[in-house]
Amino acid sequence: MAEAKTLAATVRSGTGKGAARSVRREGRIPAVIYGGGDPAEPVTLDYRELNKLIYAGHFLTTIFEIDVAGTKQRVIPRDYQLDPIKDQPLHIDFLRLKVGTTLRVEVPVHFINQEICPGLKKGGSLNVVRHVVEMRVPAEAIPEAITVDLSTLDIAESLHISAVTLPAGCKPTITDRDFTIATLVPPIVVAETPAAAAPAAKGGKVAAKPAPAAAAAKPAAAAKPKK
Template sequence: MAEMKTLTAAARSGTGKGAARSVRREGRIPGVIYGGGDAPEPIALDYRELNKLIYAGHFLTTIFELEVDGAKQRVIPRDYQLDPVKDQPLHVDFLRLKAGATLRVDVPVHFINQETCPGIKKGGLLNIVRHSVEMRVPADAIPDAIVADLGKLEINESLHISAVPLPDGCKPTQRDRDFTIASIAPPIAAPEEPGAAAAAAAAGKGGKGAPAAKAAPAAKAAPKPKK
């Protein structure tokens, strides 16, 4: 389950691009809290704290106890924008989490037992089809990851979502088919060099090489002049 973290913010009155630029000039990042049946709430967050949280990883699957001017509420980030040049946060959206709520998140897939996978030991190649799976999960029990065991896969075999244990209350959003998570592809044969192929073909014809060229007839000596 994802760990809950604390975060503080301040309410802001202005909205729109001009107000957002003003907040950024103060060293803060504009954001919005929405959902849960309440009106959207514009907020401003500390730039350094938010930037650190985003680049620490798992930001979009972390539940925060967000305190805004003394009032606390549970939220989860749903989206954020980065500057296309500087990669600095520009805006963030939070979703309110009410009791018993569920939400859709991309849950990472962790692969285990690659070193004992019989297909890989025979030279097969691991083909990861899905690095994450979109799932509907309880808001208070978001998994950090799901675990895919490769320990029994042979070459040309696949691991499907039905073979991956899922945490209680978590279900894939795609329910119409048993989709593939990973497979073991056959090893890639090295291409044969043209010279080696020609030599092998010649050897296959009775084991003899090309016939030797006939020697040119010896030149006749010129006749001696008569005295």
């Protein structure tokens, strides 16, 4: 489990579109912290810091510790809104993480031992079916990723979720089938174009082209009659 990143927040007094626009003009982002049996709490956060965190990747699976006026709350982002034109963050929803509760998150898949994978060494290609797996996880132990070992995977073989060692307390939300994580496909073989057929030969020699027909002889001049 990754360490929680600390965020400083301030209490947001007003709510609604007008108050949110005022917050953004001050270089901050409106947000709300909810869940855990406590009332929803509107706050604001620094725009530059949150914009950087969102575009760094894995924002929705990162645990944060938000400090609001000296009170720290352990949270995870559940949703955020972006401006449809400028792609700038407009609002963020945070869920409180209480010990003993579980939540549903998408956990990234990491692959190891590619360098000794039999199928890859034979020229095969790894076809990743799932880059993330949706799982039910403990709120106090959200995994950064699940690890998939490729050390025994050969060409035309598949790796299913049953072959993956999952972190303690974590279970896939798909329970009705042993779904595929990745397959190893054979190398692509390109067929060669056959060479053009050689010209037909007669008696072991190439037949010569017929000579052009001789021009037709002009008709003989008619004899003059004797006088």
